[in-house]
Amino acid sequence: MHNAQATLKRWINRGYGNENVEKLIGKIENGFEYWFTFVTHPGVEPTNNRAERALRELMVQRKIIGTLRNGKGTSIHERIMTVLATWAQQGLNSLQMMRVMLSG
Numbered sequence: 001m002h003n004a005q006a007t008l009k010r011w012i013n014r015g016y017g018n019e020n021v022e023k024l025i026g027k028i029e030n031g032f033e034y035w036f037t038f039v040t041h042p043g044v045e046p047t048n049n050r051a052e053r054a055l056r057e058l059m060v061q062r063k064i065i066g067t068l069r070n071g072k073g074t075s076i077h078e079r080i081m082t083v084l085a086t087w088a089q090q091g092l093n094s095l096q097m098m099r100v101m102l103s104g
Helices: 003-014 020-028 049-065 071-089 094-103
Strands: none
Touching: 003 020, 003 049, 071 094
16 A cells, blocks of 8 residues: 555656646645545445435436525535435434434
8 A cells, every 4th residue: 555655656746747747646646645545444435436326316406496596505405415315325314313413
């Protein structure tokens, strides 16, 4: 694991002289501590595909309904739906968890 991190660090510290490559390197550097999470923490998937699939239906519904007209409402809706989807994936009771969260 340490060897993989060291190798990646060497690669991103090289000068490539290409704007697109430098942009990609910047993204890798900004999230460097997270790139190996799936290796160091068993059970964490290497992609976020499952989370994206879980939220896709909700995002399609929102688009069809079109009731959220401003950024703040959209942001609140997305956060609530993300929390509900996460609780469902963890096998938790969403109503019970919402009560716990709202009661302080």
